[in-house]
Amino acid sequence: MLVNTGSKRLMEISIRNKESKLLKSGAMVAYTGEHTGRSPNAKRIVKDSYTADKIDWENNEAISEEEFQRQLDRFLWFRDEAKRIYKKDIYLQEVYAVRDTEHSLAADIYTEYAKHSMFVRNMFVPDRDIDTELKYTLYQFPSLSEEPMVLVSITKKIILISGTLYSGEIKKSIFTVLNYHFPEKNYLPMHCSVNVDKDGENPAIFFGLSGTGKTTLSSEEGRILIGDDEHGWTDDGLTNFENGCYAKTINLSKELEPQIWSACQKPGAILENVVIKDGIPDFDDPKHTQNGRASYPASFIDGADEKGYVKKHPKNIIMLTCDAFGVLPPVMKLDKEEAVKQFLLGYTAKVAGTENGVTEPVATFSHCFGAPFMPLPGKRYAEILKEKIEKHDVQCWLVNTGWTGGGYGVGKRMSISVTRNIINKIHDGSLAEAKTFKHKYTGFSIPDVKEDVIPSNILKPELGWKDKSEYESSVSDLIFMLNEEAKKY
Structure with missing residues (x-):
């Protein structure tokens, strides 16, 4: 298992493993296949004695404790056996969400692919060095399911993602649990x-x-x-x-959106489902999807708040x-x-x-x-x-x-x-x-x-x-x- 591997090394691994390609700018591009956006019917929240009377079940789908545990057992098996059986490295990033550390959530995020580990480093604060009571573990193993699946246990503080390569499912699942916990303190x-x-x-x-x-x-x-x-x-x-930022790139232009355009050209940026011509992104071509994306640290935006x-x-x-x-x-x-x-x-x-x-x-x-x-x-x-x-x-x-x-x-x-x-x-x-x-x-x-x-x-x-x-x-x-x-x- 590779733990807290830096972005430069992850990019090298991702390109070597043909998960992504290096562009002339130094950024890299990756493709997610069939699922080029969030899969709205994939998410399930565990309904148990703790969540039964709290979750809005009219707008959120439930999964039983027993089914979640069955899936969790599969994910833990894959985490522990992927190297031996499939000759695959698993990547762990120990990060935190919420920049004001007085209110942060710690997250241990395991991924099957180096590009997603790099995405995690872009989107959250890497190399965690803070203490916080609130901590989640997220496993993102796309190959374990043929259909998109995002399962959340508020009680166990575990998130399982599979069946999709779309990176946005990682960030949105962390957002979902923060949306549960923040109102506990009357925060919005x-x-x-x-x-x-x-x-x-x-x-x-x-x-x-x-x-x-x-x-x-x-x-x-x-x-x-x-x-x-x-x-x-x-x-x-x-x-x-x-x-970090996860910006839409369709019709992105240097003239109208210079800050975002510039960020997409920097080494460390990850373009997702963007058409590439002669090593250069063509943001106007929607061949893969209208939902082309770019992931990059917020620091790539000139003048972004540190x-x-x-x-x-x-x-x-x-x-x-x-x-x-x-x-x-x-x-x-x-x-x-x-x-x-x-x-x-x-x-x-x-x-x-x-x-x-x-x-x-x-x-x-x-x-x-x-x-x-x-x-x-x-x-x-x-x-x-x-x-x-x-x-x-x-x-x-x-x-x-x-x-x-x-x-x-x-x-x-x-x-x-x-x-x-x-x-x-x-x-x-x-x-x-x-x-x-x-x-x-x-x-x-x-x-x-x-x-x-x-x-x-x-x-x-x-x-x-x-x-x-x-x-x-x-x-x-x-x-x-x-x-x-x-x-x-």
Whole structure:
């Protein structure tokens, strides 16, 4: 067994074993075969006397203690016998998640392949040297199952993953257990990105599902990145759960996303399911999947925060939605009740490629902007959010990064330059100071800004549609869906 092997050595082993290929830049590329995204039906949580009354079983599938133990026995056998029987090395990384070590989770992560061990070193803090009461063991042995399988025992603090080479299952399973444990202390676990200004002030939270812009909008040159996907809001402030980024790469360009593009070129970065031509990544080619990814330490982003946490509370919460209908304004100001409602609704679109079988945007609702990773009832997380918004007087916004000028297939995706300008105006406080007006069709409050800030045909989406009656019909459909979903809460 190879224990805490460094990334450079793991890259050499991975390339030697033909798990991956070296690129001209020094980064490496690997492919995951059939499963190029998270497998949404693979996860099961053990239902036992400890979890029976705590887990939200309407949104989480159960597995019996007996079946979990049967699978665990297989995994332990493989861990101990793989070298002797299959001539395979097993890799162990002793890492921790949650950058603020006052709140960390220790994890011993065993993998069958060197590339996944390297991924673990990218995504979590390697070479663990901290003491923490909370510790999990994760076994990721893809060859043990023909079908994807992610099994979690909260009681035993063990996670089993098999049947898929997709690296994201590792990070999302750790996220899931943190989402269970953080609320025990009335802390809020969040599927979000976080950044601060150059002085370490003015923290902002970006909620959103994969593909809505969390990574892109939080990785900007004028601000310091705390993290791009998973965080906790404690009594002290905001902390990244991870040590790295797992960014979507489809249509990635040096001009529009220079920080992420640069990170993908550095030795130690792992590109996953990205097309390579003459040793150079072609991020525009979706031949393998729309869900191409890049894993790299957060330090690869110029100016990223070295600590990975900030002992300050957010000034702004930005909820990102990818509106596939093209009817929502680009920015909406929310009061605390509206913010909690939108948090529980989690309206967006499943963006092509983020889950197996999704090939075009589909309107969906995912409470807390991350229902698949939330083991507790959504209302529990919403209670904590409301308390924190009230206590720290946080400004809240809903920002649409989806379609404008028509729905998917007719309109076009919101320009990233328009969205970045909106985000900048949120950061500098000018949108909070602007007067608002109530949008006739959606009922949301919209900042009343000039044409040079947000063009009127985008600010008022009905003006961008060729047929106003079609807009009215589409917006009516969406509002009905929102109201029906809200009845659940």
